[in-house]
Amino acid sequence: MMLAMKYTMADIAKETGVAKSTVSRYFNGGYVKDETRKRIKEVVDRVGYEPSEAARNLKSKRTKLIGVVAPTLKSTVTGRQMTEIDNFLKKKGYSTLILNTDHDPSREIEAIEHLSSLRADGIILIATNISEAHQRLQKISRIPILALGQQFRGGTSVIYDDYEAGFEVGEYAKEMGHEDILYIGVSEYDEAVGIKRKKGVLDGLGLPKGATKVNMLETAFSYEDARKVIRSSLKKHVPTLIICATDQMALAALKEATDMGLSVPDDVSIIGFGGYEMSELVNPSITSVRFENEKAGEVAAATLLSMIEEEPVASLQVIGHSLREGGSVKRI
Amino acid sequence: MMLAMKYTMADIAKETGVAKSTVSRYFNGGYVKDETRKRIKEVVDRVGYEPSEAARNLKSKRTKLIGVVAPTLKSTVTGRQMTEIDNFLKKKGYSTLILNTDHDPSREIEAIEHLSSLRADGIILIATNISEAHQRLQKISRIPILALGQQFRGGTSVIYDDYEAGFEVGEYAKEMGHEDILYIGVSEYDEAVGIKRKKGVLDGLGLPKGATKVNMLETAFSYEDARKVIRSSLKKHVPTLIICATDQMALAALKEATDMGLSVPDDVSIIGFGGYEMSELVNPSITSVRFENEKAGEVAAATLLSMIEEEPVASLQVIGHSLREGGSVKRI
DNA sequence: TTATAATGGGGTACCGGTACCATGTCAATC
DNA sequence: GATTGACATGGTACCGGTACCCCATTATAA
Numbered sequence: 001m002m003l004a005m006k007y008t009m010a011d012i013a014k015e016t017g018v019a020k021s022t023v024s025r026y027f028n029g030g031y032v033k034d035e036t037r038k039r040i041k042e043v044v045d046r047v048g049y050e051p052s053e054a055a056r057n058l059k060s061k062r063t064k065l066i067g068v069v070a071p072t073l074k075s076t077v078t079g080r081q082m083t084e085i086d087n088f089l090k091k092k093g094y095s096t097l098i099l100n101t102d103h104d105p106s107r108e109i110e111a112i113e114h115l116s117s118l119r120a121d122g123i124i125l126i127a128t129n130i131s132e133a134h135q136r137l138q139k140i141s142r143i144p145i146l147a148l149g150q151q152f153r154g155g156t157s158v159i160y161d162d163y164e165a166g167f168e169v170g171e172y173a174k175e176m177g178h179e180d181i182l183y184i185g186v187s188e189y190d191e192a193v194g195i196k197r198k199k200g201v202l203d204g205l206g207l208p209k210g211a212t213k214v215n216m217l218e219t220a221f222s223y224e225d226a227r228k229v230i231r232s233s234l235k236k237h238v239p240t241l242i243i244c245a246t247d248q249m250a251l252a253a254l255k256e257a258t259d260m261g262l263s264v265p266d267d268v269s270i271i272g273f274g275g276y277e278m279s280e281l282v283n284p285s286i287t288s289v290r291f292e293n294e295k296a297g298e299v300a301a302a303t304l305l306s307m308i309e310e311e312p313v314a315s316l317q318v319i320g321h322s323l324r325e326g327g328s329v330k331r332i
Numbered sequence: 333m334m335l336a337m338k339y340t341m342a343d344i345a346k347e348t349g350v351a352k353s354t355v356s357r358y359f360n361g362g363y364v365k366d367e368t369r370k371r372i373k374e375v376v377d378r379v380g381y382e383p384s385e386a387a388r389n390l391k392s393k394r395t396k397l398i399g400v401v402a403p404t405l406k407s408t409v410t411g412r413q414m415t416e417i418d419n420f421l422k423k424k425g426y427s428t429l430i431l432n433t434d435h436d437p438s439r440e441i442e443a444i445e446h447l448s449s450l451r452a453d454g455i456i457l458i459a460t461n462i463s464e465a466h467q468r469l470q471k472i473s474r475i476p477i478l479a480l481g482q483q484f485r486g487g488t489s490v491i492y493d494d495y496e497a498g499f500e501v502g503e504y505a506k507e508m509g510h511e512d513i514l515y516i517g518v519s520e521y522d523e524a525v526g527i528k529r530k531k532g533v534l535d536g537l538g539l540p541k542g543a544t545k546v547n548m549l550e551t552a553f554s555y556e557d558a559r560k561v562i563r564s565s566l567k568k569h570v571p572t573l574i575i576c577a578t579d580q581m582a583l584a585a586l587k588e589a590t591d592m593g594l595s596v597p598d599d600v601s602i603i604g605f606g607g608y609e610m611s612e613l614v615n616p617s618i619t620s621v622r623f624e625n626e627k628a629g630e631v632a633a634a635t636l637l638s639m640i641e642e643e644p645v646a647s648l649q650v651i652g653h654s655l656r657e658g659g660s661v662k663r664i
Numbered sequence: 665t666t667a668t669a670a671t672g673g674g675g676t677a678c679c680g681g682t683a684c685c686a687t688g689t690c691a692a693t694c
Numbered sequence: 695g696a697t698t699g700a701c702a703t704g705g706t707a708c709c710g711g712t713a714c715c716c717c718a719t720t721a722t723a724a
Contacts, residue, residue: 055680079406098430387710
């Protein structure tokens, strides 16, 4: 007997002395006599044979493959979302193909094209921005695409209510008596976080239009960048409250403030968005909006499967959040 | 013209008025007249056709798919590793199929079997434990498997020198004058972290055999569990130094200590392993061993590709690390 | 001028499965 | 005794590509 080699159904059939179709029936259910079944099983076990999904897919047209296009594999939020997506899909017999784009929009398009040539059954796009390129792709591609975290106009999306979350934070800040505020956001390229969340905060603060007393800053999604931006700003002026568009930034702010000898929240308060585990673990723990990322992942996966089954789905689903008070905000 | 549907090479051929083989040549290189090429391109672009990888693979036997079996998608270390693996593989024209097991060994086996039926070209196993089941699978499966982070006896692995890293930490602790030490480790089920790292620390401390002055504790990989364990231990006795097998635990230790009113490092010092960004961001930043996870990911991917090409590879490759001093350790 | 490439393109047997049809038992029903 | 249908199995045309072989032209070399 030769060493482990690629066996095909025909090999198994020949070995067992039956026809290919009988072996196929053995694997897929159908009339096979107990005795024949036993004989096939014996051969299959002995050589360690498994039918090729690829060949099977060729006929059935379904790959049972779902692509997840993610901007990073290193963030708490994507991690939560991907874990639930994967869990849910696995339960339904699908495999998850995760493509990382490292925040590069062009790699996003590439990823979708790639998934399309792989004949993935569906795609979940954890995007930071939905461009016309996405819109076009979605129209051409016969494979269902669902956007998670950003609204996909003309498509299907599962999003968070960033405006509302921002609004609540703004209201909360006002209620706690803060008036000298520094807001640290991200590029407006990211519609959900960069635009809606920010607008929510400003509206929640109830500022008279035009006359903003809020200092606005912008930074990238990395700690390093955030720290640099925050440090130079704090050197010029220390507000009573820093609102950060993500917990990542909030943690950076906490670090910089403490390093400068400022006490949080006595000298300066901090609020973040994201509800990272880490935000609870620092001192003081950071007041932050926790989005239900796990539920979002599951809803996204479930919805995509419905789309694949060509069942009707809502084009927009909004997932909840809640403000979690830590010890990083002082009432003034 | 009908709406976006599945087009096949034969459709394109018919539309263009050439033979299937010519269209195939168009995609794969070969003699095609410029004018014919143009006509094909026109049709392909118009209907948005892309050749099916699945069908292509059936003949070529290569799926260009690499499976990565990961214990979690939420950890800094796995994130770093996966990102580099994915980057490297993408450059080489491979896709990365990430399967999450949520630390469940049985799902690991399932994942490998699944990848095998998908005819993945290779598998990277980020395991916490290599069991006989893995060994057996690897022997039966004709597809190359590489273990990352744990030594795969009888197979190929890329690992960190956990013993040496532990040893350095032990030596460092001794040099800083610490004698009353609490070590918080993980289950010995995890050979690299649970056994080697721990043994390294103990040996580095140079304790007389048998007579251990080190208090040993064990916890799971989660914050919650770590905090509980640490809290109850600190209530009984506060050592001068807590050595934590992962930064996750170190962060939990820092939190618990500060919450109890202890000052780090004045009342108690803390050392961790992992070199998380977060460990630098807390106050005080945590002294920790930084493993070169990125390099490990790249080496793992490169090695796996070599294995696929049937080139000779080292059965064991060890990736470096370095101790990064933060402010969490006081000299006594 | 003729042999020989190089170029351009058609035809078809696979790849490893599935689906569907055909054939043959054997026992229950008419 | 003939009909029927559940059971069991064989045979084969696909699925959507690639590979290889064959046949024309046209260009280049001998």
